[in-house]
Amino acid sequence: VAVATASCVPAREHKLEGRTMGTSWHVTAVGRASASGLQEKIERRLEEVNASLSTYLPESEINRFSRFPRTGEEFPASRDFLEVMKTAVRVHGLSGGAWDGTLRSLVDLWGFGPVPSASEPPNARRIESLLAEIGFDGIEIRKAALVKRQAAVTLDLSSIAKGYGVDQVAEVIRGAGFSDFLVEIGGEVYGAGSRRDGGPWRVGINRPRADSAPDEIYRVATLRDAAFATSGDYRNFFVRDGVRYSHVLDPRTGRPVANGVVSVSVLAPDCTLADGLATAVMVMGAEAGTALLER
DSSP: OOOOOGGGSOOEEEEEEEEETTEEEEEEEEESSOOTTHHHHHHHHHHHHHHHHOSSSTTSHHHHHHHOOOSSSEEEOOHHHHHHHHHHHHHHHHTTTSSOTTOHHHHHHTTOSSSOOOSOOOOHHHHHHHHTTOOGGGEEEOSSEEEESSTTOOOOOHHHHHHHHHHHHHHHHHHTTOSEEEEEETTEEEEESOOTTSOOEEEEEEOSSTTOOTTOEEEEEEESSEEEEEEESSSSEEEETTEEEESOEETTTTEEOOSSOOEEEEEESSHHHHHHHHHHHHHHOHHHHHHHHHO
16 A cells, blocks of 8 residues: 655645735645635735724724824834834834824825815925924834834824735744745745745736736846835826826925926835835835945
8 A cells, every 4th residue: 555645746726816905815825734724814814914003994993002092101012013113213213204104194184194184285284294293203212112202193004004914924834834825915925945846937017007917027036035115106196287196205304295206116034124115116216225235
């Protein structure tokens, strides 16, 4: 009687997908391990991340923190919330403040948050008044809690939340016994190991134009044990009196960036960092942003 061992079982390709964070997610896992129950584990993990970081869920952890009225008092924070905040502070520092996760009030003012505006640029005085509430110096990170130094400070970590979701799904897949896989959430990607044919994972960059089809490819990047994130101003914007206003805001001015950069793609060891840096470079511009990445 012949008994098949695990090494005799040919590597299989498992494809999984679903919805999260207002977008879709896709996973391709290659290996001899069983994918039984993997879909449920991924969905459960993404629900946890969303419950912590979504600005669209009224009772999410991040929204409860933004509403928290007291300064100097600890707000108990989950590991997810704290991990993302640590990366947020790092990206803020690396970018010299060009990326800032405390922009929530300005994001809402410009109509790029959960409640869209009437596509009208806000009053300059209102922008100036909200700039006083912006800055990571208004928050202290402790071992298991966050503390507000300024009661009005609010958080929007949307520009790194998807990247964090990608990293967490990657951990779930590794835990299931796979070392070769690709994870994608709304265009943010992590590729581990190789494809079934032994080659690197290939990821297309969408042509950065508002009229481009989602499958129109500008360039292809290859990934092997690396993350890849893209930020662009060509999908989420409004036009008023002939002026185009992007959803990418400069925390130093409180206004949409207009520096000629339409898209930034970043390769990094993890997707949380890649996601944050892509947005930071959008704000910094081509010269300063490229210099940051080279450092």
